[in-house]
Amino acid sequence: MKVEQIYTGCIAHAAYYVESKGEAAIFDPLREVQPYIDKANEDNAKIKYVFETHFHADFVSGHLDLAKKTGADIVFGPTAKPSFEALIAKDNQEFKVGDYTIKVIHTPGHTLESTTYLLIDENGKEHGIITGDTLFIGDVGRPDLAQHVIADLTERKLAAHLYDSLRNKIMPLSDDLIVYPNHGAGSACGKMMSQETTDTLGNQKKTNYALRPDMTKEEFIKELLEGLAPPPGYFPKNVLMNIQGYESIDDIIDRGEQPLEPNAFEAAANETMALILDTREAQDFHKGFIPNSVNIGLDNNFAQWVGELIPDIKQQILLVTDPGKEEESIIRLARVGYDHAIGYLKGGMDAWKESGREIDTVNRITVEELEKRLKANSAKVFDVRKKSEYQSQHIKGAENTPLNELNKHLAEFPDSEFIIHCEGGYRSMIAASILKQRGIDNVVDVIGGFEEVLENDEIPKSEYVCPSTLL
Template identity: 80%
Template structure:
């Protein structure tokens, strides 16, 4: 059976491409659909169906654009109520793609419409299951997202449904089936996903905590809900976009690809109250950036942090990027529903410098300067990593303010000078840009973060707590 996983690491997302005898199907496509169309064209195939496993929360799916551009039919599982033309399949309904069969298995729990698709090859052999967020490698989908859209769907109710779906619909299937999930490690749709992105169902029955044969429903619900952190704020908004519809990605790109000189960029920022988002890497950003801009580097968990830190997905955004990265920045914003990029600084930050406009900077120190910095009376250190990272290991005396909570805790920051750090330097520069925007100037950022604190030859072990919480 020809099934290809198309994995996008920056949002830990897997789409799937199935093709046989000139017919193709796409499962859970991303917003930018041209790569799927190109793949089908290479196979001289027509995309017949777009299968959706559920209404996604962590990204805006490309189902509408893909259907419009190819004539493909959008398929959802039972109970789905989209605001556009789609075929709502019945449980156990079958669809043909060439000689292959796709069987609908309704598996509510992550959401009520969540559906698994059983893939059957040309010899009637069951090959694999495309599970969406029902079953991951090492985990299962969190059951607390639908409640943010439909109040009656409590996480306990959905967890109970998920237990039944796994026991009655998934676990009875053959051990040799390949599990094709929608996400891997790094996604906020689960809490302990594996780095692996496929596995056999039999191995998952042996190793996945949620598939233990002796687990009661009450035990399942307790373990599933234990340790769940609050989902990113943009999740419910992405769900609604996937249910109700959205602008074509082509419109979004055209709207955002407006090159602006320094004067026009400054005027647009003042007139529209747009957020200035700088997507360059931290080490470059620190040396010179437009005052009041926020740095979220494109080369890391960009979409996740945009979603965490920009509460309004309709916020107008002006971009500062490395030259040539403008369209990529626009697309990666649109993947998570931020469709209102309105222009970018033509030729990047050099345009601003050449116009002799004001620049701001963030002071960054190496680990070998941290000891002297902290020796000054009253100096503090702020750790912006997640609480779980901090509680595992942290600098003695450090205070923990996770990056996604920083705007809520500005009043707790010290009046004296302080240093900030994360694990490697990406998140701390985001935090630094936010602090600069809010008027703070009494801090430094630690280059390389906690990784360098642990690894550097300079003795800083007096400040590190390797095993004891302090």
């Protein structure tokens, strides 16, 4: 059976392409739909259906644009109530894609409309299940997101639904089925997903904590809800966009791809109060950037940090990028619903510097310099990693101020020089840019972060690094 997983690492997202006899189906597409259309064209296939496993919270799906451009029907599972034309399937309803059969299995729990799609090949053999956020590799979908949109859908109610869906709908299926989830490790839609992005259902029954056969419903609910971090603030807004509809990605790209000379860029920033977002790597940003700009580099979990740190999804944004990265920046913003990029700096930072305009910088030190300051007891250190990372191991004396909580703790940073770090330098440069934007200039970043501290054999770990408090 021809099933292709199309994985996008920056948001740990998996879409699926299924094709048979000149007909194709796309499951849970991303916002930018042209790659799916191109893939179908290569197979001389027509996209017949766009299947959605649920109303996604962590990204804006491409179902509307894909349906408009191809004539495909959008399919949701039972109970879905979109504000646009779609097929609302019944439990156990079947759809044909060439010689393949797609069977609807309603699996409420992550959300009420959550649906698993059973893939049946041309010989009638059950091949796999596209599970959305119902079942991940090593985990299951968190049940606390829907209540941010519908208040009476409590996490306990949905967790109970999920327990029943897994026991009554998923676990009775054949062990040799391949599990195709919507996300892998790094997604905020679960808490302990594997780095693997597919597995057999039989192996998941053996290894996934949520599928233990002797687990009671109350035990399941307790374990599922334990340790859930608060969801990113943009999640409910993405859900509503996926339910209500949104602007075409083509219009968003056209609006954002407006090249602005330094004069025009500065004027636009002053007139619109747009956020200046610099998507270059930390090592380039720190050497020189436009004052008051925020750095979130493209080469990591860009979309997730945009969603965590920019509270207003309708915020106008002016972009500073590496040359040739303008469209990619706009698309990756739009993946999580930030549709209001209004232009970019033509010629990038080189053009800004050549114009003679003011630039700002971030001071950085090596881990060797950090060790000297620690030895001299002259370093006030802030660790901007997640609490779980900090609890595992951290620099002795460092305070933990997770990046996503930074704005709540601005008053705690001293007037004298202080040092920040994360795991590898990506998050700490985001933090440094935000602190600088808030007028806190006495910040110093550590090149390579805590990872470099651990890898440097000349730094005595017993003296400077706290062992895990979780062991």
